[in-house]
Amino acid sequence: MEDQPTFFDFAAEVGLTKHIGGVEATEALVELCHMDKVKYVLDVGCGAGVTPCFIAKRYGCRVVGVDVSERMVERSKERAKREDVADRVEFRVADAQDLPFEDALFDAVFTESVTAFPEDKQKAVNEYVRVTKSGGYVGLNESVWRKVPPPPEVVAWASQDLGATVQPLTSDAWTALLENAGLREIAVRTYEVNTKDEARGILRRYGLAGMLRVTWRMLSLYARSPAYRSFVRQTRERGILPENLEEYYGYGLFVGQK
Numbered sequence: 246m247e248d249q250p251t252f253f254d255f256a257a258e259v260g261l262t263k264h265i266g267g268v269e270a271t272e273a274l275v276e277l278c279h280m281d282k283v284k285y286v287l288d289v290g291c292g293a294g295v296t297p298c299f300i301a302k303r304y305g306c307r308v309v310g311v312d313v314s315e316r317m318v319e320r321s322k323e324r325a326k327r328e329d330v331a332d333r334v335e336f337r338v339a340d341a342q343d344l345p346f347e348d349a350l351f352d353a354v355f356t357e358s359v360t361a362f363p364e365d366k367q368k369a370v371n372e373y374v375r376v377t378k379s380g381g382y383v384g385l386n387e388s389v390w391r392k393v394p395p396p397p398e399v400v401a402w403a404s405q406d407l408g409a410t411v412q413p414l415t416s417d418a419w420t421a422l423l424e425n426a427g428l429r430e431i432a433v434r435t436y437e438v439n440t441k442d443e444a445r446g447i448l449r450r451y452g453l454a455g456m457l458r459v460t461w462r463m464l465s466l467y468a469r470s471p472a473y474r475s476f477v478r479q480t481r482e483r484g485i486l487p488e489n490l491e492e493y494y495g496y497g498l499f500v501g502q503k
C-alpha cells in the first residue's frame with residue numbers, strides 16, 4: 246500500500262468495492278445494453294472484479310476489466326480464478342480517460358460508480374465511445390443529484406475524500422456527456438438510494454463466503470495498519486447519514502448506442 250493510503254487503497258486491500266443499486270442495477274444496465282447481442286465487454290473501473298466475473302458467467306461472453314489501481318486488478322484476477330472464469334475474463338491497469346485499446350473493439354462498455362471520479366468526465370465518456378463498435382452500447386451507472394441545489398451536509402457526505410474527487414452530476418448533465426460523445430437512443434432511469442437495501446445488496450453481491458473473506462481481511466488489516474485504524478475511526482465519525490440524503494441523492498442508469 247501507498248505511504249498515505251486512500252479509501253480505494255483500503256478497498257482494494259480488503260477486496261470490497263460497490264456501486265449503488267447492487268446486482269439488480271447491474272442486471273438492469275446489461276439489459277439496457279442488449280446483452281443477448283453482446284460478445285465482448287469492457288468494464289471500466291472494475292474494482293474488485295465482481296461485475297466482469299458475473300457477466301462472463303451469466304451471459305457467457307468475454308470480458309475485459311480495467312481499473313486505475315494495480316491492487317484492484319490483482320484482486321480481480323484472484324476472483325476470476327476463484328470463480329473459474331479466468332479463461333473468459335482478463336484485467337489490466339488503465340485510466341478511464343485514456344483507454345489502452347484500439348477503436349471499435351467492444352460490443353458494450355460499462356461503468357458502475359466510476360465516471361463520477363475522473364477529473365475530465367467528457368474525456369472518459371469519449372474514450373468509452375471510441376472503443377465501442379458501431380451499433381454497440383455504452384452504459385453508465387452513476388450517482389446523481391435528484392434535486393438541486395443539494396444542501397451543504399449532503400454535498401459534504403457525497404464528496405467525502407474517496408481518494409479521488411467524487412462529483413455526482415444531475416441526470417441532465419450525465420445525459421449531455423453521452424450526447425456530446427455522439428451516442429444516440431439514450432435511455433435514462435433514475436432511482437432513489439435506499440440505504441438499507443444497499444447493505445443487503447452488498448451481501449447479495451459478495452455472498453456469505455465472500456463477506457467472510459472480506460471481514461477476515463478487514464480484521465487483519467485493522468490489526469497491522471495504524472493508518473487503517475485511523476481511517477475506520479474517521480469513517481465512523483462522519484458515517485452518520487444526512488436525514489434528507491434520499492431526497493437529493495440517488496443514482497441513474499444512462500445507456501446510449503453508438
Ligand SMILES: C[S@@+](CC[C@H](N)C(=O)[O-])C[C@H]1O[C@@H](n2cnc3c(N)ncnc32)[C@H](O)[C@@H]1O
Nearest residue numbers: 262263264290291292312313340341357358362
Ligand atoms: C466505487 S468503486 C466501483 C468499482 C466497481 N465498478 C464496482 O461496482 O464494484 C470505483 C472504482 O473506480 C476506480 N477508478 C477511479 N477512478 C478511475 C479512473 N480514472 N480510471 C479507472 N478506474 C478508476 C477505483 O479504483 C475503484 O476501483
